[in-house]
Amino acid sequence: MGEKILMKGNEAIGEAAIRAGCKYYFGYPITPQSELTAYMAKKLLKMENAAFVQAESEIAAINMVYGAASTGVRTMTSSSSPGISLKQEGISYIAGAKIPCVVVNMQRGGPGLGSIQPAQGDYFQAIKGGGHGDYHLIVLAPDSVQELVDLTMDAFDLADKYRNPAMILGDGLLGQMMEAVEFKEHPKINLPDKSGWALTGCKGREHRYIVSFDLDPDVLEKWNIKIFEKYKKLKEKEVRYEAINVENADLIIVAYGIVARIAKTVIQNAKKEGLNVGLIRPITLFPFPEEIISKTAETVKKFLTVEMSMGQMVEDVRLAVNGKAKVNFYGRVGGVIPSPVEILEEAKKYI
């Protein structure tokens, strides 16, 4: 066991990124993630062969990431909902150009300027594409400060492995809360060599270029298909979830991130009342853990998806359940965090 340190979620992400070898950060302040930008400034501005730039906009920040990542280094940007919307153009280019990087979204209430309180309203944007064209992000959804650390490190590995941008989809609550965390050794195993595509100047080789562009429809179609072969592989190999008490449950709650954390309390409280409630918590939102949900729906016939949204992930739960069970939904929005008591009350309606 290593040393445990008390850290705020946003700062823990920064420390995890640096320990994962990310020494280039480009960002723009926005609540509730600004501590991450400040942490990177504090650390990287004092480091050799590193860079921190407070960009003029979210748009510029993601395009700086695009440039830095194209040289083969690990790089990151972070923001919260409205800022992530601005980054979508750049994210689409990076996904199209097959370049790895990490984007952190500590979600807040929306739409529009919304609020600065936690929310999960960016699920569609994160999981279904967000920017223009056919692509996906690798999306990881932590539910504790420890997982912010672990999944940030994993996000860099997954991005490199699949040459695709990866997103940490957290929320303002995770970013602001303090918990004891441990920074475990994170060896880089079986990671691909970037020398075959990174821009380093063409000394001793042919010049090369990084683009997300081709006017020949056949070539661009093949490029798209190639990108989607990665997603197929991701679905086969990288699905992660936590399943608690799913056998013989009266009802399964499906929730991610901080809501799943709350749902764990719901399960304990339900037990005290003699109710058997289970939880499926997707850790990877893309690839989505369809199989476990589908398999569980064969025996458990009642599902309750809980989100801090008006109902976004619930669509993917319904696709996975595919009519085999009834999928209900409970959501709070605008920065309201559902309490264990109200979730249990909601669950009881269906048991």
Added chain:
Amino acid sequence: MNKVFGYPESLTEVPFTYCPGCHHGIAHRLVAEVLDEFGVRENTIGVCPVGCSVFAYLFFNVDMISAAHGRAPATATGIKRVRPDSVVFAYQGDGDLASIGTAEIVHAANRGENITVIFINNAIYGMTGGQMAPTTLVGQVTQTSPYGRDPKTMGYPLRMAEMLSTLKGATYISRVALNKPANIIRAKKSIKKAFQVQLDKKGFSLVEVLSTCPTNWGLSPIEASKWLEENMIPYFPLGEFRTPEEVA
């Protein structure tokens, strides 16, 4: 037989896709000649824009990346911050740099990013078929200013070189033209100076290059060069607006 003229090493032999009489080809060649003369081809990373020169990554025989519309200075910043010893240049048109990318160019200049920007100003959107650019002259007819650019509702043409030269972070800012041999020779000297500033790690450099767009101006190549001389240069005067000597 002795070869007396050929491609600079920093250009590939891929034929340009530019229209007859367009100055992009000359601008490409001048940049390539300068890279050759400094011997930095193998240590250069170029950023190409969205617009007619979107295919510049096929033409420059250096490592290249294609940026989103207007974002080349941000992408170039990312590259340069990782590789401070590489030569990094962005090549942008007027819609790219002076309209959708004004924030990126102003802040890259203001940060004094040690990059070189080649800014092609032909007073029109070429790739999309001749719409009004931020640098379109007052009264100039385009697809989206069919009755001529009316400054009352469409504003005035932006003088980017002058604007950027007010920024403390900018080290070298000039405007050149490619409409006649004497101007081409001056343009090359200026481009060379801009790259020299970067090689000396003195900060941000930009060369605004007045260029023709015969196709969208509806003129022959020769008429276009004349139009540039008579209409563009009076509004967009040539010269150096900021030099390292002034900064030092």
